[in-house]
Amino acid sequence: MTVSMPSSVDETLRLLSDDPAATILAGGTDAMVEINYEHRRPASVVSLRRVNELATWSIDGGTVRLGATVPYVEIMNSELAAASPGLAQASRTVGSSQIRNTGTVGGNLATGSPAGDTIPVLAALDAIVEIASVRGIREVAVVDLIVGVKRTVLEPDELIVAIRFPVASGPQEFLKIGPRNAMVISVASCALVINQAERSVACALGSVSPAPLRCGDAEEFAAANIDWTSDGIRITDPRTLETFGSMVADAASPIDDHRSTAAYRKHGIAVMARRALTRATTS
Amino acid sequence: MTSTDTGHTYRLNVNGSDRVVDGSWLGESLLYVLRERLGLPGTKNACEQGECGACSVLIDGVLVCSCLELAAAAVGTDIVTVEGIGNAGPTDGNGLTDVQRAFVTEGAVQCGFCTPGLIVAVHDLLDDNPEPSRSETHEALAGHLCRCTGYGRIEAAVEHVIEIRRD
Numbered sequence: 001m002t003v004s005m006p007s008s009v010d011e012t013l014r015l016l017s018d019d020p021a022a023t024i025l026a027g028g029t030d031a032m033v034e035i036n037y038e039h040r041r042p043a044s045v046v047s048l049r050r051v052n053e054l055a056t057w058s059i060d061g062g063t064v065r066l067g068a069t070v071p072y073v074e075i076m077n078s079e080l081a082a083a084s085p086g087l088a089q090a091s092r093t094v095g096s097s098q099i100r101n102t103g104t105v106g107g108n109l110a111t112g113s114p115a116g117d118t119i120p121v122l123a124a125l126d127a128i129v130e131i132a133s134v135r136g137i138r139e140v141a142v143v144d145l146i147v148g149v150k151r152t153v154l155e156p157d158e159l160i161v162a163i164r165f166p167v168a169s170g171p172q173e174f175l176k177i178g179p180r181n182a183m184v185i186s187v188a189s190c191a192l193v194i195n196q197a198e199r200s201v202a203c204a205l206g207s208v209s210p211a212p213l214r215c216g217d218a219e220e221f222a223a224a225n226i227d228w229t230s231d232g233i234r235i236t237d238p239r240t241l242e243t244f245g246s247m248v249a250d251a252a253s254p255i256d257d258h259r260s261t262a263a264y265r266k267h268g269i270a271v272m273a274r275r276a277l278t279r280a281t282t283s
Numbered sequence: 284m285t286s287t288d289t290g291h292t293y294r295l296n297v298n299g300s301d302r303v304v305d306g307s308w309l310g311e312s313l314l315y316v317l318r319e320r321l322g323l324p325g326t327k328n329a330c331e332q333g334e335c336g337a338c339s340v341l342i343d344g345v346l347v348c349s350c351l352e353l354a355a356a357a358v359g360t361d362i363v364t365v366e367g368i369g370n371a372g373p374t375d376g377n378g379l380t381d382v383q384r385a386f387v388t389e390g391a392v393q394c395g396f397c398t399p400g401l402i403v404a405v406h407d408l409l410d411d412n413p414e415p416s417r418s419e420t421h422e423a424l425a426g427h428l429c430r431c432t433g434y435g436r437i438e439a440a441v442e443h444v445i446e447i448r449r450d
């Protein structure tokens with residue numbers, strides 16, 4: 001077995017090109033569990049610890065560019081929290097301090113679990129993933145990156161370098177259901193992104209479908225029934241909130257599994273979607 | 284793992300000393316290497332999946348689960364375990380830090396298995412935020428499981444340290 005510690009993206013890409021079977025190691029919070037439990041026996045590991053350029057972020061004009069290995073704790077505690085409150089809320093629900101200190105959005109996306117908490121937020125933000133290899137850079141929307149349960153379109157020698165999404169222009173909410181307030185793999189989750197400038201609503205769900213799920217009909221319904229004012233959004237008819245909740249739940253296709261039942265997940269989604277829109281309108 | 288794949292040697296900086304890790308398989312976690320190769324059993328092994336916090340250490344001053352760190356990829360970092368947590372600050376006649384002393388006096392140690400991880404985490408919390416609210420303490424320590432105390436005694440120990448450090 002070998003462990004490489006490249007110090008630049010270029011060097012990383014060359015290593016991955018020479019050895020596409022290598023396991024990329026970012027925070028290790030998914031990969032090390034698999035190694036400890038012998039679900040994965042890598043012949044080689046490429047650690048991103050010293051690739052400092054992947055751990056930086058910038059806000060340029062209206063766009064956030066988040067390096068793949070920026071840890072959750074930084075998303076919560078830096079200016080990123082104001083630029084992307086939905087992502088900051090989702091980050092704060094991940095695991096524990098220890099997991100948030102090391103876990104990364106790049107790792108969350110590459111794992112591609114239906115329960116990955118950043119995925120619904122990034123799907124609602126129409127985020128773009130920058131993927132690099134020695135062949136160059138390609139850009140893929142988050143909703144197209146993950147194609148099934150823990151299945152992505154990443155080639156073995158490809159590296160996620162960054163994720164881009166617009167700076168918040170309006171309220172964002174992330175809600176998640178699980179048995180505790182911490183250390184929870186979500187039973188169901190819901191992200192809501194209101195874009196005041198464009199007068200649009202985006203809603204995406206987690207843990208209720210194999211791949212990221214947007215709720216198009218509910219989004220259009222909400223956008224059409226919101227009172228768009230210059231100092232925030234209002235909803236005059238309270239039934240709008242209920243209808244929005246049930247339309248979002250209709251978009252979900254949950255299953256029964258060891259964590260919950262499909263029926264509970266659908267119920268939970270309706271409650272979370274209604275709550276998310278309520279919070280967005282009253283805050 | 285093949286038999287030819289276990290003879291690797293590398294160096295780690297643990298508690299301020301340069302340590303040689305010998306004869307290892309490179310897939311070993313930092314937790315395993317600390318306990319089984321470097322003779323530092325203070326860091327506890329319970330879940331090996333980041334759920335229990337018993338293996339918490341500091342890497343470059345950041346609180347992490349050592350079970351989720353690949354030891355061979357921690358080369359070049361500064362690792363602090365519970366054995367070295369008192370090196371940086373004052374200790375009493377028994378070599379205990381204020382946090383360790385407070386755990387003893389408040390009865391926060393029962394079977395003791397979760398204690399080393401909590402000691403490291405409470406130092407990390409209070410060095411960063413000397414006056415955490417109760418809910419900040421809960422959030423900071425949510426990654427630790429204790430099956431004896433019901434957490435009340437641990438919370439009391441944290442409050443105790445906050446008070447002593449205030450004076």
Ligand SMILES: Cc1cc2nc3c(=O)[nH]c(=O)nc-3n(C[C@H](O)[C@H](O)[C@H](O)COP(=O)(O)OP(=O)(O)OC[C@H]3O[C@@H](n4cnc5c(N)ncnc54)[C@H](O)[C@@H]3O)c2cc1C
Pocket residue numbers: 023024025026027028029030031032033068069093094095096099102103104105106107108109110111115116117118154158159160161183184185186332333334
């Ligand atoms: C105790 C515990 C609690 C957790 N709680 C949550 C939770 O609440 N919510 C949640 O969503 N997740 C949770 N997780 C899962 C995990 O923490 C997240 O998925 C995290 O974002 C993974 O990031 P990482 O940097 O640690 O990834 P790693 O483990 O380093 O890598 C994960 C996978 O992605 C690949 N990879 C990593 N970076 C890149 C890259 N830049 N380009 C290409 N491939 C890459 C790796 O090869 C590997 O296959 C938890 C994990 C643990 C252990």
